[in-house]
Amino acid sequence: MELFITRYxxxxxxxxxxxxxxxxxxEAESVDALFRSLYRYYHIDYPKFSKMDNLCKLAFLSAEILxxxxxxxxxxxxxxxxxxxxNASSSLDYxxxxxxxxxxxxxxxxxxxxxxxxxxxxxVAEIAIRHKVKGENTVFISEQFDPELIDHxxxxxxxxxxxxxxxxxxxxxxxxxxxxxxxxxxQEDNIKRFxxxxxxxxxxxxxxxxLYKGKSI
Amino acid sequence: xxxDLILKLKKEIVEELNxxxxxxxxxxxxxPIFGEEGLGLDSIDALELxxxxxxxxxIKIQASKEGRKIFRxxxxxxxxILEHQKK
Amino acid sequence: MGRxxxxxMVDVFVGASNTITSLxxxxxxxVKQIKANQIGISIYPGGNLSPTPVPLSLVDNRQLxxxxxxxxxKTKPDLQLDFFTRSEMLHIxxxxxxxxxxxxxxxxxxxxxxxxxxxxxxxLIGGDICVPAIELDRVYLWKWGEFxxxxxxxxxxxxxxxxxxxxxxxxxxxxxxxxxAGRYDHVIVAGGDILTEFAVSGFQSFQSLSxxxxxxxxxxxxxxxxxxxxxTIILSRHHxxxxxxxxxxxxxxxxxxxxxxxxGPLRTGESFYVAIRRALREASLDPRxxxxxxxxxxxxxxxxxxxxxxxxxxxxxxxxxNSFKGYFGHTLGAAGIxxxxxxxxxxxxxxxxxxxxxxxxxTSQQINILTDHAVKEVNHCLKTASGFGGCNAAAxxxxx
Numbered sequence: 280m281e282l283f284i285t286r287y288x289x290x291x292x293x294x295x296x297x298x299x300x301x302x303x304x305x306e307a308e309s310v311d312a313l314f315r316s317l318y319r320y321y322h323i324d325y326p327k328f329s330k331m332d333n334l335c336k337l338a339f340l341s342a343e344i345l346x347x348x349x350x351x352x353x354x355x356x357x358x359x360x361x362x363x364x365x366n367a368s369s370s371l372d373y374x375x376x377x378x379x380x381x382x383x384x385x386x387x388x389x390x391x392x393x394x395x396x397x398x399x400x401x402x403v404a405e406i407a408i409r410h411k412v413k414g415e416n417t418v419f420i421s422e423q424f425d426p427e428l429i430d431h432x433x434x435x436x437x438x439x440x441x442x443x444x445x446x447x448x449x450x451x452x453x454x455x456x457x458x459x460x461x462x463x464x465x466q467e468d469n470i471k472r473f474x475x476x477x478x479x480x481x482x483x484x485x486x487x488x489x490l491y492k493g494k495s496i
Numbered sequence: 497x498x499x500d501l502i503l504k505l506k507k508e509i510v511e512e513l514n515x516x517x518x519x520x521x522x523x524x525x526x527x528p529i530f531g532e533e534g535l536g537l538d539s540i541d542a543l544e545l546x547x548x549x550x551x552x553x554x555i556k557i558q559a560s561k562e563g564r565k566i567f568r569x570x571x572x573x574x575x576x577i578l579e580h581q582k583k
Numbered sequence: 584m585g586r587x588x589x590x591x592m593v594d595v596f597v598g599a600s601n602t603i604t605s606l607x608x609x610x611x612x613x614v615k616q617i618k619a620n621q622i623g624i625s626i627y628p629g630g631n632l633s634p635t636p637v638p639l640s641l642v643d644n645r646q647l648x649x650x651x652x653x654x655x656x657k658t659k660p661d662l663q664l665d666f667f668t669r670s671e672m673l674h675i676x677x678x679x680x681x682x683x684x685x686x687x688x689x690x691x692x693x694x695x696x697x698x699x700x701x702x703x704x705x706x707l708i709g710g711d712i713c714v715p716a717i718e719l720d721r722v723y724l725w726k727w728g729e730f731x732x733x734x735x736x737x738x739x740x741x742x743x744x745x746x747x748x749x750x751x752x753x754x755x756x757x758x759x760x761x762x763x764a765g766r767y768d769h770v771i772v773a774g775g776d777i778l779t780e781f782a783v784s785g786f787q788s789f790q791s792l793s794x795x796x797x798x799x800x801x802x803x804x805x806x807x808x809x810x811x812x813x814x815t816i817i818l819s820r821h822h823x824x825x826x827x828x829x830x831x832x833x834x835x836x837x838x839x840x841x842x843x844x845x846x847g848p849l850r851t852g853e854s855f856y857v858a859i860r861r862a863l864r865e866a867s868l869d870p871r872x873x874x875x876x877x878x879x880x881x882x883x884x885x886x887x888x889x890x891x892x893x894x895x896x897x898x899x900x901x902x903x904x905n906s907f908k909g910y911f912g913h914t915l916g917a918a919g920i921x922x923x924x925x926x927x928x929x930x931x932x933x934x935x936x937x938x939x940x941x942x943x944x945x946t947s948q949q950i951n952i953l954t955d956h957a958v959k960e961v962n963h964c965l966k967t968a969s970g971f972g973g974c975n976a977a978a979x980x981x982x983x
Contacts, residue, residue: 381781
């Protein structure tokens with residue numbers, strides 16, 4: 280059965296696009312300011328946002344942009360929705376922040392609210408908590424966005440009915456460099472059943488690469 | 497004396513624990529700070545308070561054993577600090 | 584192989600394994616030490632890893648360097664020892680040991696290496712290591728993975744999984760699933776973490792380290808003990824190449840998320856229970872079919888309590904269960920692989936081991952924690968894991 284990308288977003292170069300259409304461009308000067316401004320722009324009310332590191336803020340915002348105003352994943356049982364993400368830098372920003380906090384034995388105060396963010400899968404947790412997603416969840420680390428890995432692995436998850444819906448993509452954030460490309464994957468049968476098949480994108484490495492690079496399918 | 501400490505603590509809690517949507521002056525001195533009715537602090541915040549007490553006041557505590565009582569409200573924290581402060 | 588390929592009935596055999604911790608440099612050595620009730624956790628007096636004394640399980644560094652030097656001399660005499668980080672030495676020795684014991688060709692395009700780790704070259708994070716031979720960008724996990732893959736001339740770039748403390752079990756499941764999908768015939772699953780001040784201080788900030796060697800599931804448990812280590816295990820669709828005579832397969836597995844809190848577990852145990860239930864279902868087994876459980880059991884209050892609830896909920900409260908962490912601590916990215924390798928050793932040798940550190944039941948749902956080593960026929964084994972970020976994983980190994 281065919282798998283489709285039914286919804287996708289990108290956040291890059293201070294521009295937000297949803298399903299290929301730029302819907303917001305920010306004038307914010309820094310990454311911190313950008314994330315703060317997007318939080319306000321999308322009218323998000325989530326007190327824990329301010330405690331997140333930038334990687335998790337990016338993941339959280341990306342999922343919010345992707346899913347706000349739609350019930351696309353709510354149609355599925357929570358344990359049947361997966362989150363499969365990739366990035367290159369893992370949690371390096373906060374790794375270095377934590378390392379810095381223990382550099383001087385005379386000022387030795389490691390912080391749990393920093394340390395908790397020194398593993399990359401917390402970005403999955405933040406999305407899962409917000410959207411109540413309880414299924415298969417994995418973070419892969421690769422130098423660049425690897426659509427083949429997502430294609431092979433997510434297809435296998437669907438084939439064996441481990442997931443009925445999956446959020447997947449690339450969430451990378453280190454220093455000033457950030458990039459996110461997050462999308463919803465659903466099966467043909469479910470799309471027909473719920474909404475009628477529209478111009479969705481067939482899930483394969485080439486199509487993922489095209490959407491990621493902003494090329495037409 | 498305790499009032500100064502209470503205000504200082506409120507500033508530290510709001511700033512160092514990244515508490516949103518509230519100024520230090522608005523924090524209720526005697527209200528529970530944990531749980532949804534309080535400042536929405538959670539288990540990681542409790543551990544951060546332990547670090548705060550160590551870093552700013554030189555006091556070491558075990559979050560799991562003593563934390564619940566000490567961290568009940570800003571006032572209880574201030575009272576504990578005044579009792580135990582080394583630096 | 585297309586999406587509709589008929590790979591459903593592929594068996595994924597578990598093969599040769601290697602295990603490196605404070606207890607030794609092979610799975611056989613670990614079994615010997617565990618049988619002799621050796622505990623590899625000892626009080627680190629304070630120093631580079633921690634300003635204050637703390638129980639840790641550390642790999643014998645002198646032996647590591649000796650073994651690696653010897654290995655390098657035999658295989659790549661033109662390379663210098665100081666070209667490699669500690670993590671890389673561990674992984675290379677571990678993978679090499681496993682390759683020696685099997686017929687798998689690591690250069691085959693149908694062979695994949697999957698690496699499981701939390702922090703990889705943890706000691707490169709501060710940029711402090713001033714060894715010119717080591718490129719600091721091997722702090723990137725993908726670069727670390729690529730380095731290891733190219734050491735073995737692997738045809739495929741290794742896949743790197745970094746998913747908190749379930750990484751090891753998850754890597755085994757991912758390897759198994761990719762074989763079933765027809766992508767690869769063999770997967771070498773390797774994983775590990777070294778310990779530096781980075782990890783020790785972090786867990787100290789969570790007040791989750793016990794001042795004594797950890798006591799998983801025990802009433803007096805008061806925290807975990809960190810360990811460093813590396814484990815490797817072979818998965819293959821070809822039993823004849825996998826390196827062990829017994830036919831043991833990855834029969835099922837599942838990974839779930841609590842969707843509750845970023846560091847504390849969902850204390851009802853529900854999400855953990857779902858992972859266990861799904862793994863059993865995929866393996867076509869009932870709870871009463873499980874002969875032995877290698878639990879996650881870290882020795883922390885909430886995580887052990889949650890796991891006991893989940894196991895009990897799944898109807899597994901009578902199954903002989905242990906945690907290996909009382910022997911060599913919580914080895915983070917290595918844990919799931921090392922502990923699975925030892926669980927499989929139990930299946931092969933028909934012996935299960937007492938849960939070191941356990942004396943009195945300490946969870947609200949009582950489960951059957953092993954207090955002595957025992958002879959037991961183990962045909963079906965469950966391995967569980969959970970970690971920061973609310974993730975849970977369960978794998979079922981079956982003798983066929």
